[in-house]
Amino acid sequence: xxxxxxxxxxxxxxxxxxxxxxxxxxxxxxxxxxxxxxxxxxxxxxxxxxxxxxxxxxxxxxxxxxxxxxxxxxxxxxxxxxxxxxxxxxxxxxxxxxxxxxxxxxxxxxxxxxxxxxxxxxxxxxxxxxxxxxxxxxxxxxxxxxxxxxxxxxxxxxxxxxxxxxxxxxxxxxxxxxxxxxxxxxxxxxxxxxxxxxxxxxxxxxxxxxxxxxxxxxxxxxxxxxxxxxxxxxxxxxxxxxxxxx
Amino acid sequence: xxxxxxxxxxxxxxxxxxxxxxxxxxxxxxxxxxxxxxxxxxxxxxxxxxxxxxxxxxxxxxxxxxxxxxxxxxxxxxxxxxxxxxxxxxxxxxxxxxxxxxxxxxxxxxxxxxxxxxxxxxxxxxxxxxxxxxxxxxxxxxxxxxxxxxxxxxxxxxxxxxxxxxxxxxxxxxxxxxxxxxxxxxxxxxxxxxxxxxxxxxxxxxxxxxxxxxxxxxxxxxxxxxxxxxxxxxxxxxxxxxxxxxxxxxx
Numbered sequence: 001x002x003x004x005x006x007x008x009x010x011x012x013x014x015x016x017x018x019x020x021x022x023x024x025x026x027x028x029x030x031x032x033x034x035x036x037x038x039x040x041x042x043x044x045x046x047x048x049x050x051x052x053x054x055x056x057x058x059x060x061x062x063x064x065x066x067x068x069x070x071x072x073x074x075x076x077x078x079x080x081x082x083x084x085x086x087x088x089x090x091x092x093x094x095x096x097x098x099x100x101x102x103x104x105x106x107x108x109x110x111x112x113x114x115x116x117x118x119x120x121x122x123x124x125x126x127x128x129x130x131x132x133x134x135x136x137x138x139x140x141x142x143x144x145x146x147x148x149x150x151x152x153x154x155x156x157x158x159x160x161x162x163x164x165x166x167x168x169x170x171x172x173x174x175x176x177x178x179x180x181x182x183x184x185x186x187x188x189x190x191x192x193x194x195x196x197x198x199x200x201x202x203x204x205x206x207x208x209x210x211x212x213x214x215x216x217x218x219x220x221x222x223x224x225x226x227x228x229x230x231x232x233x234x235x236x237x238x239x240x241x242x243x244x245x246x
Numbered sequence: 247x248x249x250x251x252x253x254x255x256x257x258x259x260x261x262x263x264x265x266x267x268x269x270x271x272x273x274x275x276x277x278x279x280x281x282x283x284x285x286x287x288x289x290x291x292x293x294x295x296x297x298x299x300x301x302x303x304x305x306x307x308x309x310x311x312x313x314x315x316x317x318x319x320x321x322x323x324x325x326x327x328x329x330x331x332x333x334x335x336x337x338x339x340x341x342x343x344x345x346x347x348x349x350x351x352x353x354x355x356x357x358x359x360x361x362x363x364x365x366x367x368x369x370x371x372x373x374x375x376x377x378x379x380x381x382x383x384x385x386x387x388x389x390x391x392x393x394x395x396x397x398x399x400x401x402x403x404x405x406x407x408x409x410x411x412x413x414x415x416x417x418x419x420x421x422x423x424x425x426x427x428x429x430x431x432x433x434x435x436x437x438x439x440x441x442x443x444x445x446x447x448x449x450x451x452x453x454x455x456x457x458x459x460x461x462x463x464x465x466x467x468x469x470x471x472x473x474x475x476x477x478x479x480x481x482x483x484x485x486x487x488x489x490x491x492x493x494x495x496x497x
Contacts (some may be wrong), residue, residue: 023351115334122294122407123348124323 001144006239010206016128017136017202030134035086038135038201039098039142049095050088050150057082075168076176079158080151081185088150089189090237093196094145097229101204104135105225108208109218117209128179128209143197144190188244196237203229248293248405248437253302255285255292262288264461265302273435274453275428277442281483285461286441290409293439294328295319306405316466327398327436329408329427333390335382335397342368342378352401367396371426372497388419392426399430406431406438408446412447424450445484448472457483 021027061078108131111117120127155177162168168176206227211217248270255263262285270276278286291297295311304311306322314322335344345367345389349360353469368378371392382390398406408427412420428451431438440447448455452469457480465477472484 026350035494054299110337114332114337115330118291118296119328119330119334119336121296122323122326122328122350125351 006206007090009210010202013056013132013206013209014202015127016126017132017205019126019129020140021129021133022125025132027130027179031137034138038103038138039146042096042099042142042146044148045095045099046092046146047153049092050083050153051157051160053087053091054079054083054154054159055161057087057154057172058158058162059165059167062162072168072172073176073179075162076158076173077179078176080155080177080181083151083154084185084189085226088147088154089192089196090233092146092150093143093193093200093233093245094230096143097179097200097204097233098226100139101200101229102222104201104204105208105211105222108132108205109211109221111216112209112211113214113218128183131207132202132209135205136198139201140194143193143200147189147193188240191244192237192240195240199229199232199236203232247307248439249303249305251303251305253289253292253304254300255288255297256300256374260495262461263292263299266458266461266463268456268463268466269301270437270439271454272437273432274438275431275451276437276439276454276456277448277452278439278456278458279443279448280458280464284458286443286458286469287409288455288461289458290407290439290441294326294407296328319391324348324401325404327401327406328401329391329394329406329411331410331413333382333387333394335390335394337382339371340379340381341385341393344382344393345400348397363400368393370399370430371396381476388415388423391415391423395423395426395430398485399434402434404436406436408438408442410442410444411440411495412442412444417446420444420446421450427451428453448484459483488493 061075062072065072065074065078108117111131117127117131120130158177159170159173162173163170194213202225204222204225207221207228208218211221249268251267253263253266254261266285266289266296278289280286288297293301293311299312302312306325309322311322312318334346336340339347342364345364346360349355349363353360353363355363363372373389373392373396376388377385382393385393395411406427411427412423415423424447427438430436440451442448449469452472453471455467455472456463457466457477459464459479465475465480467475473481475481
């Protein structure tokens with residue numbers, strides 16, 4: 001019963017979120033703030049993680065392909081496809097669910113327990129729409145850019161690390177990342193990022209919006225939000241992969 | 247004027263408001279008093295429409311709030327100002343922006359007119375210019391309450407609601423807040439409803455006092471009548487404080 005209650009309330013909240021805004025100008029202002037807060041502030045961590053993962057993947061591919069029969073260009077190809085298909089989309093979304101998701105739950109949850117949301121409602125403002133809609137649009141808009149950044153810096157990480165540790169030469173690596181390139185993988189991953197972006201913004205917003213109690217409950221709601229968002233990301237990853245890739 | 251008729255509200259079968267009927271007059275500070283858990287906040291939030299009532303009617307002058315559609319409710323809410331117990335100021339924006347927020351959302355004014363209105367409201371609650379750019383977390387509790395009052399009156403409301411406006415404040419600051427609310431109520435001819443269990447507020451500004459106990463209306467009167475009342479529950483509530491017991495006994 002609890003599951004259906006939450007699903008029903010989540011869709012009820014979404015209906016409120018996508019209602020007509022009171023004043024578009026204020027929503028746009030909020031949207032730019034959220035793009036900066038949730039998107040631009042995540043660029044640094046995305047770059048750092050992607051460089052390291054790209055480097056690590058290159059070394060691991062090189063290690064597992066220590067066979068004279070395999071061309072060394074496979075190392076670049078393996079790194080590229082893993083980054084493009086799974087790491088820079090799904091893994092990145094899981095990481096962002098922790099960073100952005102907990103931020104959204106704690107922000108909205110704190111507003112709920114300190115009566116700031118009631119204050120918006122009394123002013124005649126649709127609080128769900130004003131607080132959540134700009135976050136959803138910001139995250140959905142920013143996620144594909146984060147994906148592209150992650151792929152680029154992941155490949156760069158491999159390009160620097162591979163030759164540095166001596167597992168592959170730079171020309172072989174570059175040849176590998178160009179070899180058998182499938183442009184549809186990018187389309188597929190960007191579609192995934194739109195879906196994941198929606199989940200990463202809306203699910204934590206739900207947990208924050210309906211929190212009751214005080215600081216302790218806000219903390220618990222943040223944890224629940226991250227766990228549930230991660231499960232949903234993996235679930236939708238499975239469905240989208242089945243639908244769009246096989 | 248706000249009138250409630252036969253108001254009922256229950257949570258999970260537990261009846262919190264049991265048929266309350268009363269009238270809150272225009273241009274007066276109307277106080278709701280009662281013990282913790284007596285239903286004061288539920289009554290206030292029901293009148294505001296934050297809780298859907300089970301039975302009864304709420305009238306804002308000639309408008310039946312219980313019958314109004316969501317769109318009309320939103321419009322009516324623009325005539326309402328609310329001061330929450332904790333201030334409920336938006337943390338992420340400055341004092342000035344907090345007061346400006348309802349104007350940005352609803353007022354058809356130029357930027358200069360909005361600024362004049364913000365200055366007027368903050369000046370009315372005695373906030374100094376240097377505090378305008380500070381964030382709510384950087385000012386004292388008393389100042390936060392005053393900024394919350396400034397934000398509540400920004401749209402020139404007809405109705406002002408205050409939920410324990412002086413809780414957590416020292417007696418001197420609490421009196422300042424009480425007096426401020428009373429003077430604004432008179433100046434702007436608002437219908438003001440204040441939820442409190444602070445007896446100092448009752449004695450200071452209780453032009454009309456509603457005492458509720460266990461969700462029922464127990465007594466209505468003025469601050470002058472309260473000390474001479476024979477209502478046992480009211481006396482138990484008020485004279486739990488020795489100072490007021492001594493006042494009653496003429497000491």
